Amino acid sequence: MKIIAYDRKAAVEYARKWAYGRNPQYYNFDRLGGDCTNYVSQCLHAGGAVMNYRPVTGWFYRSANDRTASWTGVEYIYRFLTENDGLGPFGQESPVEELQEGDLVQLGRDTGDFYHTPIIVGFSRGPLVAAHTYDAYNKPLYTYYFERLRGIHILGVRVPD
Numbered sequence: 001m002k003i004i005a006y007d008r009k010a011a012v013e014y015a016r017k018w019a020y021g022r023n024p025q026y027y028n029f030d031r032l033g034g035d036c037t038n039y040v041s042q043c044l045h046a047g048g049a050v051m052n053y054r055p056v057t058g059w060f061y062r063s064a065n066d067r068t069a070s071w072t073g074v075e076y077i078y079r080f081l082t083e084n085d086g087l088g089p090f091g092q093e094s095p096v097e098e099l100q101e102g103d104l105v106q107l108g109r110d111t112g113d114f115y116h117t118p119i120i121v122g123f124s125r126g127p128l129v130a131a132h133t134y135d136a137y138n139k140p141l142y143t144y145y146f147e148r149l150r151g152i153h154i155l156g157v158r159v160p161d
Helices: 010-017 036-046 074-083
Strands: 002-004 061-063 087-093 104-108 115-116 120-124 127-131 134-138 150-161
Touching: 010 036, 010 120, 010 127, 036 074, 036 115, 036 120, 036 127, 074 087, 074 104, 074 115, 074 150, 104 120, 120 134
Parallel strands: none
Antiparallel strands: 002 150, 087 150, 104 115, 104 150, 120 127, 127 134
């Protein structure tokens, strides 16, 4: 495997294009717990992140019924990105102040569970984000209600040699 750069600009452009719509290539999970992580997975993929087809613990989408939990689940994408040593995107938990466009933030409760994953698309007195479920683009992060916040800085993408 080799590591390539994550194309943050392409990820943010995809986020802009589909912030208020749904790409017909992907199922809309709004009525099945939310579409936020599905949307950011699409953004990561648009940014050059190849899919990891490892059953159960990988990160891929073929259809609504043939995908990994990490493609659509808040906790699962966090675990995949921060623990991935195989193909696909990988990252690390980072303070929000150190994040860049194309990185992810996750909103959580004091109980420790996280429930929403927006993507950073810009900065203006703090991060501006895009998200699905409650569709948004260039929304100031501070306008969301949350008790806990964690950032995921995308370090790169592992691809086959």
